[in-house]
Amino acid sequence: MIAINPNTRPARLFVMAAFLLTSATTAGASTPLAGCHPVSLEKGETLDLTTYRGHLLYLDFWASWCPPCRQSFPFMNSLHKQLTADGLAILAVSLDENPTDARAFLEQVPAGFPIAIDTSGKCPELFGVEGMPTSYLIGRDGSILYRHTGFKPSDAAELRERIVKTLDHPE
Amino acid sequence: MTRTHPSIRSLVLAALLLLPLSACQRQEVRPWERGNLAKPVMVRDPGAQYNALVEHFHASKETTSGGYGLGAGGCGCD
Numbered sequence: 457m458i459a460i461n462p463n464t465r466p467a468r469l470f471v472m473a474a475f476l477l478t479s480a481t482t483a484g485a486s487t488p489l490a491g492c493h494p495v496s497l498e499k500g501e502t503l504d505l506t507t508y509r510g511h512l513l514y515l516d517f518w519a520s521w522c523p524p525c526r527q528s529f530p531f532m533n534s535l536h537k538q539l540t541a542d543g544l545a546i547l548a549v550s551l552d553e554n555p556t557d558a559r560a561f562l563e564q565v566p567a568g569f570p571i572a573i574d575t576s577g578k579c580p581e582l583f584g585v586e587g588m589p590t591s592y593l594i595g596r597d598g599s600i601l602y603r604h605t606g607f608k609p610s611d612a613a614e615l616r617e618r619i620v621k622t623l624d625h626p627e
Numbered sequence: 628m629t630r631t632h633p634s635i636r637s638l639v640l641a642a643l644l645l646l647p648l649s650a651c652q653r654q655e656v657r658p659w660e661r662g663n664l665a666k667p668v669m670v671r672d673p674g675a676q677y678n679a680l681v682e683h684f685h686a687s688k689e690t691t692s693g694g695y696g697l698g699a700g701g702c703g704c705d
Contacts, residue, residue, distance in 0.1 A: 521665035551659035580659045588658050 489598050492579035494549045494572035497558060503547075503572055506598065511545040512623055513594040515565070517580055519551045522588040526605035528607040529565045535619065536569040542623045549574050593619060617625060 463490040464518040489505045516532060520536055528542035536546050546569040555573050562571065583592060585603055599623060604615060672678050
């Protein structure tokens with residue numbers, strides 16, 4: 457039988473490592489915008505979301521396999537058409553693991569606004585996405601003003617009203 | 628090697644044995660990781676409509692009350 461003395465250095469290191477292993481997973485970031493770097497689906501370039509500062513940003517996380525996401529695209533298209541001139545920017549970030557799935561989805565459900573993809577899952581982790589789709593209204597100063605989880609067509613009116621109100625009366 | 632108390636030794640051994648289980652703590656599927664689970668092949672009942680029909684017939688033939696899951700001859704006496 458091997459005798460292990462818990463007071464030895466290796467034993468203490470071992471306990472410390474075990475503790476770190478269990479606690480390291482809860483770490484989060486305070487500035488999700490700065491840490492999130494999705495890739496533009498069209499151009500393939502890595503986006504820096506902090507460049508949206510100064511705009512009201514409607515940031516949407518979606519996936520090709522998510523039926524409510526499909527329903528949210530006509531709404532976002534109409535937002536894009538009607539409110540871009542008023543200073544609203546829209547970015548829809550696909551969380552598909554495979555960009556081909558996102559492209560196939562967009563062939564069926566065309567989008568007039570910019571689309572990006574984050575295959576790593578880092579962005580939703582930073583933003584604390586709890587359901588699909590989740591959209592964030594991000595103020596001109598980069599702060600999160602509003603979060604909307606899920607989407608059904610009946611949510612559209614309230615969301616639009618909130619966006620228009622924020623555009624009219626900047627935070 | 629220093630002699631240690633048997634209970635400490637067994638405690639450390641138990642901890643060593645249980646430590647690998649900590650790998651299971653992050654098995655949770657995040658909301659954005661359900662792509663594979665959403666595939667048609669992952670559906671528990673791939674023919675929901677057909678299955679509902681079969682269950683309906685089964686219930687009406689096999690039982691008089693209680694629907695699917697209760698066994699009886701259909702005479703209402705058992």
